[in-house]
Amino acid sequence: MRIREHKKPFGFEKPSRPHGKIIIIDERCKGCGFCVEYCPQDVLELSERFNKKGYHPPEAVNDHACVNCGFCRMICPEFAIYTVEDEPVIG
């Protein structure tokens, strides 16, 4: 077995990183795209769907990559997206 395949190569746990669950409140969104453009992990994309107001809300296309930094929640002028801490991603 190569050293990098050992669970604890040098007696350390495998590194873990934070992970966030992304919650998008579709009906509040005005489709500005701020979160899509500025998510540092490129997790979001504007969807093809329309919400009731006729805007395209974002959707998480790569939610595994979310690190729960909360940038989307802070840059969203509509209070329509946020993240909550989820189980950390190991390895």
Add this chain to the structure above:
Amino acid sequence: MSVTDELKAAVQAQTNKSGDAGHPMEDFLRMDRIPHIWCPTCGIGVVVNCFARALEKIGIPLDDVAVVSGIGCTGRVAGYVKIDSFHTTHGRAIPFATGLKLGNPKLKVVVISGDGDLVSIGGNHFVHAARRNVDITVICVNNFNYAMTGGQMAATSPTDSILTTSPYGNFETPFNLPFLAESVGATYVARWTALHIHRQTEAMIDALTKPGFTFVEILAPCPTIFERRNKFGDGLDRLNYYYEHSEIKHGEPTANVDVGLRTKIIVGKFVDKDRPTWLDSMNSHLKRKLGDRFTPYEG
């Protein structure tokens, strides 16, 4: 059911489905007034997020905070926050806040208002509150125009900007707000753009925790008027513009930080100094003059 009620029900259903406490801003906003009136890609909502985060990080009980706004799109902030707030007449947020602070010096009094409100119609109040060093924090959302009334040219509109009342471009010289604030006596002066969420939050924390007249200017997109008329695109294009053209220069002399129409934007913390507040000056002065006949005023 009205359209707004229907939207609210849909939002509620989705929040319930997610099975958690809901959006963190729901504790801070009067949710019965949301969705707000701000246009898609307007920057004011971002400033509200950062203000809420700043209060949360300071850890001050919301009952000890009061928010005062004047009139304008930014002035709406006072109506949306779920803390004691007052939506004053146009330009009069600072005198109202001054009275509030002197009536109850234990309150943390914050003025959040627009550029037109604070430094055009309310310019004299701004100048004198800073001169006296009244212990309040002023957060100015600068979108370079009188947005709510349809985009008239303001005292902050950069030279050459096209607005409703300057169809051939503005030929006046605008205020450089950090320079103005410093020259009239503000103890803390910083400028960030709506894109700088962490920096503006830190600046708000600094300003809120520092005694005296503290001033934070946030440049924010107004896609409906300023960005559209001046061909900047929408608010997202304008955030990209901030991203490409902002330069952080802490401690830069404020005389150098004018904002032109298409120039680079200097942001940072420019002033952080100590001066006795108006109330401290009054108390120490009268104590010196009157001795035991004077009881210092503490509210």
